Amino acid sequence: MPSQPMQTSLSMPYKRKLAERGRLGRLLAEIKKNKVSYLFLAPYAIIFLFFTVLPVLISIGFSFTYYNILEPPQWIGWRNYINLFLADEVFLISIKNTFLLAAITGSLGYFASFFFAWLINELPRRIRPLFVLVFYAPALAGYAVAQIWGILFSGDAYGWMNGFLMKIGFIREPIYWLTDPNYMLPVLLVVVLWMSLSHGFLAFVAGLQTVDRSLYEAGYTDGIRNRWQELWYITLPSMRPQLMFGAVMSITSSFAIHDALVPLVGFPSTDYAAHTVVSHLVDYGTFRFEMGYASAIATVLFLVMVGTNKIVQRLLRKVGQ
């Protein structure tokens, strides 16, 4: 009987402890129960955490330091970020260019990837691989791409575009397509768009093959009349996972445009007219040896992509409704 009040005074923390052990215990039991799942995941997870996540975390850490690669990094807090937004005009130009390029080439490239994959899928099966190869060629060809566009948009009268426009009397003097800030971005938009049939495109080509054929037959009896209705009510909803994949790949590639621009407009481009966020990052990381600043740029770009991805995923849920 006298032990009763003691028990009640003990019982509160004791209960909490029990509950905590219960939660931890339940998690452990849960993990034990799903042992097989974790075993399947383990090889990927270990390599991924070690060679992908860890370097990213270290980079984010660098973004709060002054780090010139030769000396150990010094902690400077938020100064890189403050300088980026308040004291770096070129960064603001690069943000503007990147948003412009990403908004146009990302969205149009995404639609083009699906559209061409779908059109090719309408062809007889025997000739499809050839067409897939031809449309994927710009992604396969590498350096030849820049050379062709270099000839096409060459700034002298012998460039094909200038030659053509002068022949039909549209212009009298050649236009410096790749060095004049007024023309640079439009030309680059075309080039990047032309190269945008890449990962998303092939995923769509493969995805179109996995759509359950019996759905089409069912749709036919339900009154689907033409290929457009079939596309919107059957094909697109069945391909939602591939559409998600294509969207993420479009975002990651269109916000990271840089490598394709360098052989055309040089690095840096005239008046920074074609400077992108990644150009800025490469400039500081590779040429100026300011890895801390470059890491801060990468972190900002990362956050922008994450935000864009959130919005796009929300839009994609409306497909086929």
Next chain:
Amino acid sequence: MKILRPSNLSRSVGGDLLNLFFLVLCGFLMALPLLYTIFQALKPLDEIFIFPPRFYVRNPTLDNFVQLLVMMGESWVPFSRYFFNTIFVTVAGTFGHVIIASMAAFVLSKHKFPGRNLFFSVVILALMFSYHVTQIPNYLIMARINWVDTYLALIVPYFSYPLGLFLMKQFMEQIPDSLLESARIDGAGEFRIFWQIVMPSVKPAWLTLIIFIFQQLWTMQGGVYIYSEQLKTLSYAFSQILIGGAITIARAGVSGAVGLLMMIPPIVLFIITQSNIMETMATSGIKE
């Protein structure tokens, strides 16, 4: 019951012809880099430097290839060695990636366990961080575990390339759970389900993935990680032949030949895998 082929459903002949015409037209524009690479490899030196530049070749020659062979014969390490290195890195990296990423994608899409959504989100986020700034941390890690100047530094990080897991997971999500459930009732273990049911159903996905990874590994130069001459890759060896001041001009023809030769294996693989994608899925699609 009337059996309808899907291509007969709601299609007009006029629409089909219009589609073909449109694709051929666009196809010419897209094929330019392929044609250019072929022409460039066959051009004699005077045509390479002709001004104004000409797209096609007038007097095709194999001189560039002969010259390349001579140069390859003079190399300090036998050229077959570079070739073998690249084949090894490419095959091991591609194979390992497809297996490891697919296994992870399988449980992420078809099993329910704590941490699964979190892990997948982190993989997607990893796609969005610029690799330009992670190169230094990566090198520091490789140096710490003594993997510098070994193939492990080139191959192992590719096993966890986020793109592959993402692609495989998206395709595996479409497999109906009932299909796996009935296999479980029949007493199949998880690995057997993965290997004999899941992987065959998503064949188009991993054939596509093979193209992506092969393309990357085939042109990989090894960069900062490999410094022993015997371990260098084909792509690196070719770049050593071609780069360097005046040599760049003198060897422009050889450079064209190299460009064409390096493009052939990815293209052959591309045609094989794409034909396979079309063949295997011609009649079925993923269904219960």
